[in-house]
Amino acid sequence: MPARIVVTAGRPGSRAVPVVILAGFLGAGKTTVLNHLLRHSDGRRFGVLVNDFGSVNVDALLVSGRSAGTLNLANGCICCTTDAEGLGEALASLAASGVDAIVIEASGIAEPKALIRMVLAARDERVAYGGLFYVVDAAQLERTLDEHPAVEGHVAVADLLVCNKIDLVSGDRLDVVRERLRALNGTAPVLAVTSGAVDPGLITDGAGPRAADGPRQLTIGELLTEQDSGPHAHDHLHAAFESVAIESALPVDPRRLAALLERPPAGAYRCKGLVLVDLPGHRGHAYEVHAVGGFVRVGTRPWPGGVRGTSLVVIGAGLDVAAARAALDEVLIPADPGDENGVLHLTRHVVTGD
Known part of the structure; x- marks a missing residue:
């Protein structure tokens, strides 16, 4: 099947858009996880790339209103027939449309490392x-x-393990x-879910409903919500996740910040933000x-609102x-004035545009 990119309606932004491989x-x-993310987007905009569009419970007509919303890649498996340059161009196109996150749904036989x-x-x-x-299927693992x-x-090699279908196993079996x-991956958090109920906030950092800004095309999530709003509609609670945040006018110690990004605390999946x-x-x-998961990206941007x-x-x-x-x-502890090379631990991860 052709690999396709589908982008929901969005607006341009300057921040880096996370690309999640599913x-x-x-x-x-x-x-099931992808459909849950789309149905419960709550105003978030997702760009979605799938190998088999027909396997996703979304009709192509839902995005036909955006002529640039669907991009065709080469036939076959993404990791076998698409090069990094082509994928990079496709991802950049999606990011420029203003989506909150991009999800690549790999085929069941795709090689995650590739x-x-x-x-x-x-x-x-x-x-x-x-x-x-x-x-992973808890009952069939x-x-x-x-x-x-x-x-x-x-x-x-996973950064987050989604243990799905936990309703099909006993508590003792789930512990096993x-x-x-x-034992196979001692660092990735394990998120136990039923019916693929992964909270979109894990991907979009809590980006939620956006204010109405005039007439627009409905997003895939909104259309699916309408589709499911009949007398037999049902919902699944999201699996719980935790987050810890700081807001401060203080600058960071770049050496300590780099250490946090490279070696996050137990159970951490992502760390992100803007720093001084x-x-x-x-x-x-x-x-x-x-x-x-130890992959660090650092960029520069103007201060939002000058603050x-x-x-x-x-x-x-x-x-x-x-x-x-x-x-x-700890990252807010004043840096050692004599640590002239401390900032290099952070700037070595800086990514610049081509």
Whole structure:
């Protein structure tokens, strides 16, 4: 099937848009997770790239009003037939449309490592690697691992493990599944869900409903909500996740901030925000930081509204909240004036446009 990009209605913005890879073995529930994200977007705008558009419960007519909203890639699997440059151009096009996040739904046989490499190679200041969501079927995990050993490697590189269909296993069995996942990947948070109910806030950093700004095309999420609003409509609660944030007029110690981004606290999935670096040559702009699973991206942008300061958030599942709070507080400790090279720990991650 052709791989296609579908973009919901949006507005241009200057921030980096997270690109999330949604992967998992056949039948684990990737499409269920994607549909849940779209149905519960609550005003968020998603760009979606899928290998098999027909597998997603969204009719193509829903986006036909935007002639530039659908882009065709080469036939076949994304990681086999699309190069990093082509993917980078497609992602940049989506980001420029004003979406809050981009989701790549990989086919069940796609190689997650190859997709991660491609997204990271498609370096563009308008997009940022948003992590690999790897979906597993709680009831079939052991069988899948036994019959398809390569899945162990897929689990090992995930930034967030979505343990789906937990309603089909007992509590004791779920504990066994969690332990097996942690044995394969000791750093990725494990999010246990039913019916693919992943909260869109994990991807979009809490971006929510937007004020009406005149007539516009309905988003996919709004159309799906209308479709589901009949007498048999039902909803699934999002799986819980935690976040810890700081807002301060104080600058950061760039060395300590880099350490937090590269080695986040237990249970952390993402860390992002705008920060003030109070050093000569660095005060005139904000540093936009974004880290997922040890992958760090730093960019520069004008101060929003001209107001300087530091705003950071750590998001995770099973997050060590106390450790996250302490780590955030620590980055505000004044830097050692004699640490001339401390800022290099942060700026070495800076991404610039081509």
